[in-house]
Amino acid sequence: MTKRILLYATLAIGAFVSVFPYLLVLLTAFKTQAQLSSTAPWLPGLPPTLANLAELLGGDFPRFVLNTAVMTALLTAGQLVFTTFAAYAFARLRFRGRDVLFWLFVATMMVPSAVTMIPLFLIMRELDLVNTWYGLLAPYVLGTPYGIFLMRQFFRTLPAGLEEAARIDGAGPLTILLRVLLPLCRPALGTLAIITVIASWNSFLWPLIITSGDDTKVITVAIATLKDGIGVDYHLMMAGSLIALVPMLAVFVFFQKYIVRSVVLTGLK
């Protein structure tokens, strides 16, 4: 019993620490400019105002949300398909140059992106893709080394020899992947989906560099622009951040149900 109480106390404290800073976002999103300077950050502004949300939602913001949603959906779909294929080959097939190629993929993660963004931009300019959806999506839609690394590691936790039976029945690599391995990878696929959705949704630097018009503007860039105006509109930024978070929470709640096995197995007490 004491153990249970201790467990819940730990979880409650951890959850509070995790969420507390975001409570400040929530409170600030409903404050007027005047309340912002007259109340402490952790006290609500009374009466709360819907003006910030109304101002954003009445303007171009919904369009930016839609842009971001389209970008996120395409990147996630691409990532799930191409990453799974590549990771499967790296983890469970054998071919010449496999390990060299894999570590080359991983090595690309080690170069700080601030500087590689410049050559990448120049490449996009050569291809005439600046300020287009293609330019925005191209670098990430074919699967990222990060995702491939993640899935490779999970494919490798599956017992060797799993494919043997299917192979004896004459199944090819694609059938083995789709019928034998993927059903066992649901927790990993759920994780990959979550991190891709959220990383795409929050991506900032590349959209900032490659796009300029409203047609392709994403939320993070829109929120940052609120900061560039005259003075900092904290209350608007927080309202924007709140609007950005809600869909992410929904996505998380949806995908996290895959991060459990179909048969409930616990065994950790």
Added chain:
Amino acid sequence: MTGRVPNTRGDGTVVTPLNARRRGGWHAYLFVAPSLFGVVAFLLLPMLIVLVLSLFHWELLSAPEFAGLDNYRRLADDGQTWHSLWVTFVYVLLCVPLQTVLALGLALLLNQRIKGIRLYRSLFVVPWMATPIVLALIWNWIFDPRDGAINSALALVGITGPDWLSDPAWALPAVALVSVWQYTGYTMLFFLAGLQGIPKELYDAAATDGATPAQRFWRVTLPLLNPTMFFVMVTNLIGAFQIFDTVYAMTDGGPGRSTEVLNFRIFQTAFKEFDFGYAATLSTLLFAVILAVTLAQVRFFARRTTYDLS
């Protein structure tokens, strides 16, 4: 545990390639092709360009001019960069171990059947979902020396808190703390997915053999989490060595140069001083450091074997 046949290395590399020798071949290349194209065109090529640029003087407005090893010679005497590298190492040591241990602990707690588990999982991941630029602002409020949340709470128990972000001794730990806050729940996700893959039978067998919970953790859970742990350590370290946003938004490298991590210095060199050639050289340095750290981990994990479970 049936038959202790070490068939995969700790990082997951298959040692006895029973399962894959015949198939594969051209199929494998087909599977890899789309990603390979993307990686080569959009990641590897820019990376090579940066390596080449490190041999040039290039101040954006002028044309690049070949400089041989000039930039590297400059690097050798550049005390500021070595200071940044030191700050980066301190930062990494402050956040990665703490974050990993906390995340694993949380994952173990949240891998049980308890009420409200989904809610808890969601709450712990919120820090990572939120818009980064906004969070830095919030944390500046929380760290405010006079009426920020942390020092107000400390004052309640009679402690005078430090000046945090304006104190050279505390600014870096404060930034590290924010990173730990931001990435613990995220890291937990991977451990959680890894834990779901461990067959329950192993725990039953261990329990039958009279293993204590501690033994089960060290002998069953941890070895079987090896592939996940390898991924988490490699990617978290790569990410930590490249820390930039938090520093940029919270401290701008200060006070003094106390939080000027290497990636921040690279950014400054490229976009404030417009010295792209030298920024490329600094990027190459950071790349080399990360590569060395990663290779060390590959060796470390390769030595630890897991066992065939089939």
